[in-house]
Amino acid sequence: MTDSDAAGAAAANVPPPSALAGAFRVEERRREGDRILYVGEPLLPADELERRVWPTFREAGYSVRLTRVTDTEPDPVSGVELRSRRYALVAEPAGGGIEGIPWTNIVMFLLTVATTLFVGSSWYYEQVTGPLDLLTGQSWQFSAAVLSVLAVHEFGHYALSRHHDVSASLPYFIPFPSIIGTLGAVIKMDGRIPDRRALFDIGVAGPLAGLVAAVMVSIVGLSMEPITVPQRILESSNAVAIEFGYPPLLQLLAELTGRPLEYSNPQLAVNPVVFGGWVGMFVTFLNLIPVGQFDGGHLMRAMVGERAASVAALVPAALFGLAGYLYAFADVGINAPALWGFWGLFTLGVAYVGPADPVYDEPLDRRRMAVGVLTFLLGGLCFVPVPFQILS
DSSP: OEETTHHHHHHTTOOOGGGGTTTEEEEEEEEETTEEEEEEEESSOHHHHHHHHHHHHHHTTEEEEEEEEEEEEEOTTTOOEEEEEEEEEEEEETTOOOOSOOHHHHHHHHHHHHHHHHHHHHHTTOOOSSHHHHHHSSHHHHHHHHHHHHHHHHHHHHHHHHHTTOOBOOOEEEEOOSSSSEEEEEOOBOSOOOSHHHHHHHHHHHHHHHHHHHHHHHHHHHHSOOEEOOHHHHHOTTOOOEEEOOOHHHHHHHHHHTOOSSOSSTTEEOOHHHHHHHHHHHHHHHHTSOSTTSHHHHHHHHHHGGGHHHHHHHHHHHHHHHHHHHHHHOOOOSHHHHHHHHHHHHHHHHHHHOOOOOSSOOOOOHHHHHHHHHHHHHHHTTOOSOOEEEOO
């Protein structure tokens, strides 16, 4: 066995090759940045191998996964470069912190602030003649409402990822001049999930945290005065009217606060901050769809194990069925059927990719199972079959 970086590996406190005896025959150990590669031959099936060596690497502060590597080396006789495919155990620091300034995250966030401010100005019917108009009007209220809900959701995932020593990035906000000014936000998880408990905790943290934020934003928005639709908009032949469907949870909050979601006077409209809460609830429902690596897919995989694949297989059919029913039997136009048809296709691809598989697959405790059931019930309260209709 050769060891191209033995001194560096020892300093990093990574396990020696002898610690893998009986599980993996190490032919070479080398460092590639923060990663340590143990190249050689597995002596056990992949799943059993990872479970066997995981505690050893975990105690040293590393996560580990089995992969294939392609090496190029000269033929000793002809000198021709030859490629060889070999197995490697790749050890990476678990739960690595943030190094340097995350410029990509910052730039994408600032761009999303700009797009949500711009879209917010249209919800408040503000005339924008320059960038400063976006900062001096009311559109910042809409922007803050939407971004706060998305940020709390993603930082819920991030916090629990760090708690379980799973490497995760800061949130990436996605700017897009849609009706909400963004396509949402995501975090990237690079590390393996150690067990079902970690998979559940990371998956449930985002929806629950985001839902709390959505409820708070909705209550704030309901307490604010409605906005007045300018007469020029009401009389314009080019104006487009969008009618939103309100989920049961938002309707309940309106009842509890005694504030309406709709007004008989066409010149009055609910404050756009309420729409920020609507966004949070809609995002919560979509994320809790129990398929693949959606939050709901993480929960289902953690709660029922490999049977989650059977549940995921039903999801696209259910969404296609909903789209077909709305198109054939409900007088709701084409927007809602097209929306659920798109999500049917999207979840079909997500289901094909499959869920995240934890290293250890022991069942969850009853407390987490109860929290999971409650989370799906709350997600159901965020569902509305016709989220919006474009009327004209």
